[in-house]
Amino acid sequence: VRLGEAMGAIRPADAGAMAAARERHARLTKPAGSLGALEELSVRLAGLAGGCPPPVPTRPVVAIFVGDHGVHAAGVTPWPQEVTGQMVANFLAGTAVINAFARQVGAEVVVVDVGVASRIDDPTGQLWRRRVRSGTRDLSTGPAMTREEALEAIGVGLAVALELAGRGHDVLLTGDMGIANTTPAAALVAALTGADPADVTGRGTGIDDATLARKAAIVAAALVRHRPDPTDPVGVLAAMGGLEHAALAGLILGGAALRVPVILDGVAGCAAALVAAALAPAAADAMVAGHRSAEPGASVALAHLGLTPLVDLGLRLGEGTGAALALPIVAAAARVLHDVATFDSAGVARVDARPDNERGEASQRAVQT
C-alpha cells in the first residue's frame, strides 16, 4: 500500500519552474549556454523542486544497500561471497573508498543490509538491519525471489528514503555492494530495455574472458527461462533481480515522491532506476545520472532513461563512488541560480550572442544596460 501511495505521489517535473530557470539563466552574467550541460541540470532540479531557484543540497547521504546473490554459485565472479559481509564491516569502519569520497564531498553514509547471506557483527549499532532474506536464490535455476520478497525489498528502500528525508537529507545517492550483483543488474537492464544480453553484460569487478562469456550466457539463458515482462517490473525483479536492486528502486521512488533528487551511481543504481521508471515514469524526473560506469549495462540503462552522466572516469567500483564524485557538480548547478548576479543587477553589458551551431540563427545584438 505504501508503494502505491508513493507511486501516486510522483508527479512530473514542473514545467513552469523549468521555464523560470531557463529564463533566469539567460539573464545571469555569463554568455548564454556557456555552462553547457550544467544549465540543463539546473533546469531539471528546478522542475523537480517545483520552483526556481531549486534548493542547494546541503545534507547529502549515500544509501548503500547490500545483498548477496544465489547466482554466485554459477561462477560469475572470482570473488568469494564472504566479501560482501566483509565490505559491510569496511563501510562501517569508515575505511572503504565510498567513505573517503563521502568525507571529501560532505556526505553521510548509511549501510542497509537488505539481503546479505552471512551474519554481520555490528558492535556499534550503525548497520540498518532490514534483511528480507539471506541472499537471493540462483536466477540461473529458478526465480531469484518471490514476488512478495521483491515487494518487501522495494518497501525497504522506500522506507529508507522517507526516513532519510525525515532526518533532513535533501539529496540521495544510490550505493550498492553485493558480490555477483552485476549479473542480476545486467539481466534487469536487458529485460527492461530489450537490449541484447551481450551488450549489457560487463566485467564487473574484473573478470576474464571465459568468465565474461559464462556470465553473458547465464543472462541470456535467464531471459529465455523467465520470459520477463517489462510491463511487470516487480515480476522482472523477482525473477532475475537482487534485493539491493529492489531496495534501490524503492529508494528512487521515495526520492521522486518527496521531490528529492536521487543521484544514480553505477549499474546497480541504473538497473534500479529502470525498475522505478517502469513503475512510475515520472520518477525519471528525480534522477540525476552521476557517472558513466565502465559496466556497459549502465550506459544502456541511462540512454533508455534519457539521462546523460556528469562524470565519466572509467570507475567500476559501485558503493556510490561515482555518485559521490558528481555531487558537487549537482550542488553547483543549483547554486548558480542562487548566487549569480544578472546583467542588470551587476551593471554588466549584455550581448545576446549564442553560437550559430547552438541556435541555428545568426544574431548578435548588443543590449544596452
Added chain:
Amino acid sequence: VRLGEAMGAIRPADAGAMAAARERHARLTKPAGSLGALEELSVRLAGLAGGCPPPVPTRPVVAIFVGDHGVHAAGVTPWPQEVTGQMVANFLAGTAVINAFARQVGAEVVVVDVGVASRIDDPTGQLWRRRVRSGTRDLSTGPAMTREEALEAIGVGLAVALELAGRGHDVLLTGDMGIANTTPAAALVAALTGADPADVTGRGTGIDDATLARKAAIVAAALVRHRPDPTDPVGVLAAMGGLEHAALAGLILGGAALRVPVILDGVAGCAAALVAAALAPAAADAMVAGHRSAEPGASVALAHLGLTPLVDLGLRLGEGTGAALALPIVAAAARVLHDVATFDSAGVARVDARPDNERGEASQRAVQT
C-alpha cells in the same frame, strides 16, 4: 632571474613515489583498477608531492588573471571591451559563476589585474593590482607585447603563486577573464603545437559563423606575420599572447617549482600550460586538466601535453569554473590513498582479478587473508 630560479627548481615527478602509490592502490580494498582514471591521477599527485600518500588539498584557491586585448579592435567578438572591467567588479562582489562554484567547493578566489584596459574601482581593496600595461596591442597589426612586458607578466603570475603558497594554499586553480582572449589563446595553441589555426579557433563566448571565420583568419595571418618560434615561448607570448596568458604561465611554473598541483581550467589555462611546458617540460607533471572546454584549442593543447580532462560538460565560460568543478575529484583521488583500508588490515578476502582487456593476461587468483 626569479623566473630562472623557478625554472631551475622544477623537477620531474618522483618515480619512487609514483611506484609506491601504484603498489598501495593494488592493496586497497577495491578491485584492481576499479577507480579508472582516478588511480592514475592519484599516482601523479604522489609523483608531484614526492611521497605517498600525497597531501589532500584543503586550501584551494582560484587565481583569476584579467587582461584586455588589442585584437578586440579587429572584431573577433560582439562583447564590448568594457565587460572585462565590469566582470572584475562582479568577481569582487562575489556574484559571478566562479564565485558560486568556488563557494560550493570551498575554494577562495583572488582576482589579479595584470592588464585591464579600463580603470577599476575597488573600494574594499580586494583586487590584486599587478597591471603590466592597460591591455595588449593588436596582434593582427604588430606584436601584442614587448618581450619585457611578457616576462614581467610571467613574473606577476610566478609571484602570485609564491604568495598564495606562502599563505597556505595547497592547490592552485587557473582562472581568466578578458574579452577577446580566446583569440590570443588560439594563436598560442597553434604556434606551440603546430596545429592548424582553423582547428584551434573556436566560438569563445558565442560568435556567429562570420565572426568565427574572421577570427580564424586573424589567427592564421598572425602566424604568418609573426613567424613564432615554438622553442622561444616568451617570444611567442610577446608576439601573439595576452597578459593573462603570460601570468598564468608564471602561475603554473610557480606551482610546479613548489610542487603544488595546478588545475587547468579552459583554453586560456591550457594555452598558458603550453608556454610553461615549453619553458620547463617537467612543469607538466604539476598540471591536472580540470575539464574539457568547448573551445577546441583547449583539447588540442591538452593532447599535446598528454593530459586527460576530468570533467567534460561542454563549459565554455572560463573564470576557473571548469577547474572548480574538478577540484573535488582531485582531492578525492589524493584522499583515497589516505583513508582506504588495505585487504590485510580490513580482513577482506583479496582476489587478484583484473579484466583481460586491461592487462592482456588471464589470471585470477584468490589470495587468502
